[in-house]
Amino acid sequence: MNTFKNIISVLVLTLGIQYVNGQNISIDETYTAQELVKDILINSSCANVFNVSVSGGNFASGEKSFGFFDGTGTSFPFQKGIILSTGKINNAPGPNSYLSDDGGSMGWNGDPDLNQALGLSNTFNATILEFDFVPLGTSISFDYIFSSEQYLSNPMSNQCNYTDGFAFLLKKNGEPNYENLAVVPGTSIPVKVNTVRGSGTICPPANETYFDAFNGTVHPTNYNGQTKVLTAQSNVIPGETYHIKLVIADEGNYRFDSAIFLGGGSFNFGIDLGDDRLIATGNPLCPGETLTVDATQTGATGYQWFLNGNQIPGAINATYSITSEGDYTVEIYFGTTTCSPPSQILKIEYAETLVVNEDTFTECDADTNQDGKTVFDLNAIKNQLFTNLPANYVVSFFETQTSTTALPTSYTNTTAFSQTIFARVTNIQGCYTDYPVNLTINTFTETITDETLGLCESNSLILDAGSGFTSYSWNTTPVQTTQQITVTTAGTYTVTLTNATNCTKDKTFTVDASGIATIDNININDFQDNNTATIEVSSTSLGDYEYSLDGINYQDSPIFYHLEAGEYTVFVQDKKGCGIVFETFYILDYPKYFTPNNDGYNDTWFIKNLDKRNLENSTITIFDRYGKLLKQLTGLGDGWNGTFNSQTLPATDYWFEIQLSNGKSVKGHFTLKR
CATH class of the missing domain: 2.60.40.10 (Immunoglobulins)
Incomplete structure (x- = not known):
């Protein structure tokens, strides 16, 4: 950064580039310490300030490290104010074109109070502005910006811890220790380069919410970066004497100057009226509540209260009872002067009076067991519960009024059929009791079957x-x-x-x-150990069918197994009730034995029902075990009676071959029993 800024400086001088003065701040070194404090920093007739002193660099040229600055017409946040620097303040105006690096080898020391406040032992080049004051109000505050050449936009890693120090040290007279007011808001961390820094370099960011920017060349000041406008503040006791010491110094060596800019007129001896009462912070006034604010100050001779900047008629007492929302301030007068230290603005909001729209919600049990428990959408209930719920109100639900664990958005009731839960406004305290919400669960217990x-x-x-x-x-x-x-x-x-x-x-x-079935075919496989019949239904039949051989007992399969020889009737029934069809078929088989003893039963061997299958022209040939032809029959014959040439043949096994008229041949053997 040093090299870059030196190059820019040379270019400016060499090329004669002219910067319009109005773009940059200007400085004035002629102000006395008393003028800087009373006329610039405080600029109020209420100030009771004394023992003012300022000290800084003793430059041989007579230049100063403190003085007045004017930012009128520039982009700098302050119009005017005081500058305290660790170098010459005439180097402070922009553009940011060279390195301000003053105060070396001149015996310019640091400050022990600053060392103690920041835990340092090696400060140099301290500039100090200090004074005593007696506050009229209960608080003081002032605005400032910290700027430094050590805000390097392209640092080396060993430069990340370079930092100058400053402090705003306050103590009541007689007390031994100072309080440092120059801290990161809400913390006790002193504001320095390495505690307030933005991202974008190899150095780690820190509290970057309060960092403004790393500066390029075109900037109203000649510093590499700065914080945003910060406010130093403290509570004080009216009428007591306080000492404040504003001090800045280099740390470690004189290199890389820094500066504090104090906003002109920003040092306020304010009156603290208490905390704002806002919905956003959860502490608004409750509907109908009255807040009495006490601004009593020792030595005050008069008061005037204001609402939204307008004088409240008749509100001239030290206390005022607030009954409506708005921004409240009070002017306090002392003696015969017009001195009136400004009070803070007290912002007042009122919580809404909530109107219940509906507090009973009914759902049907949505699952199959109908046990009186179901899921409720508590977000939907919240939106229906009140007629006028503001968008920024947070409503949560609890099972009991003492519970602190909020229920989930999708909530299943724990008490069957009826339960009361409680709605609670959780981001506003003290204004609302819990609202009971009744949950009713109806059921559908009737059995429904598809x-x-x-x-x-x-x-x-x-x-x-x-x-x-x-x-x-x-x-x-x-x-x-x-x-x-x-x-x-x-x-x-x-x-x-x-x-x-x-x-x-x-x-x-x-x-x-x-629809009713159409039987296309009965596929018979007989003359087997396992005779079967397969019922074939037309592909154009629409129904779902079942099959039976007795019209009583049905099966889903169209195949019947282990059928003995004989006549059968198959019944095909539509399961949807569209009707029954039936058809007769015959299973053929040969007798396994016969007994030709003239008892009138099983006296001949023959094949039954060939004619029923249109196989009556079939030829049946019978042989003995040696292949001797004994008998040849037709499908219409009476069968074989066990003789050959009128001679009775012995009981034994005989063989046969059936040449069916459909081309099929069946061979086997049977037994003749006597």
């Missing part, structure tokens, strides 16, 4: 949702609202049922297109 029905071809179907409900709403177009509706097309029909407690459930009817 149904699946068949709609037979060319027919209509009545859907009946059941009686006993207060309303019905079907998902038809247009919506139908009757207990029963008639449908002529398949689909899903849903009806919303409302019971006497205004709770609802849905019942769904699934209507499938259906």
Whole structure:
């Protein structure tokens, strides 16, 4: 930064660049210490100031490290004020084109009080402005800006801890210790380069809310950066004598000058009227509440109260009772002079008188167990609870009036069917009691069962949702609202049922297109150890079918197993009730034995029902175990009686071959028993 600013300085001189004076602050070194304090810093007839002194650098040229500055017409935040520097103040005006680096090798010492306040031991080049004063009010405050060449925009890492020090030291006469008022707001941290610094360099930021900027060349001052306008303040006791010491110094060496700019007229002997009462801070006045404010000051001869800058008629006492919101101030007069130390502005707001709109909320139990517990949206309840809830009011809900744990936004009641919870305004204290909120949970206990029905071809179907409900709403177009509706097309029909407690459930009817079956074929696989019949239904049949061989016992499978030889009737029934069809079929098989003993039972061996299958032209050939042809039959014959050439054959096994007229051949053997 040094090199850059030196280059800029050379360019300015070499090229003759002219900076308009109005862009930069100007300084005046002719003011006395008394004038700087009474006429510039305080500028009030209420000031009781004495023992004013100032000291700084003893420059051979007669230049000073303190004086008056004028910022009128510039972008500098202060129009005028006092500057205290660790170098020559005539280097303070902008542009920021060279390094202000004064005070070396001239025996310019630091300050022990500053060392003690900041915990230092090595300060140099101290400039000090100090005076005694007697406050009329209960507080003092003044505004300032800290500027420094040590706010480097491109520092090396070892420069991050470079910092000059300053302090605003206050103590009541007779007390041994000072209080430093130049601290980061809300803390006890002294304001320095490394405690208030912005981001954007290799040095870590610190309290950057209070940092203004790193400066380029064009700036009203010749410093590399500065804080925002800060306020030093303290409570004081009216009538007591105080000493204040405003001091700034270099730390470690004389290098990289710094300065304090004190806002002209900003030193106020104010009256503290107490804390603001605001909704934002949670402490507004409650509806109808009166706040009495006491501004009594020793030696005061008169008072005048103001509301929003306007005089309040008749409000001329030390105390005033506030009954409406606004900004309050008071002027306090002393003796015959017009001295009136300004009071702070006391901001007053009133909490809203909340009007309950609705405090009972009903929900239906939304789950399946209907136990009287369900989820409530407490955000929605909050928005309906009051007719006039301000947007910045925070309302939370609690299970009891003593509970401190807020309920979640989605809250499931813990007491079945009915429960009272409590709404509480949590960001405003003391104005509201808890508001009871009644939760009611209704149920739908009626059992509702969905149904699946068949709609037979060319027919209509009545859907009946059941009686006993207060309303019905079907998902038809247009919506139908009757207990029963008639449908002529398949689909899903849903009806919303409302019971006497205004709770609802849905019942769904699934209507499938259906119809009576058409049997296309019965696929028979016989002459097997496991004879089967498979019922084949036409692909154009719409229904869901079941099958039976006795018309009583039905099965879903169209296949029947382990069928013995004989006549069967198969029944095909539509499960949706669209009708039954039936058809007869025959299972063929050969007898495993026969007993030709002329008892009239099983005396011949033959194949039954060949003609029923149109196989009567089949040829049956019988052999003995040696392959000798014994008999040849047709499907219409009487069978074989166990003889050959009228001779009775012995009991044993015999073999056969059936040449069916459909081209199929069946071979096997059977037993002749005597």
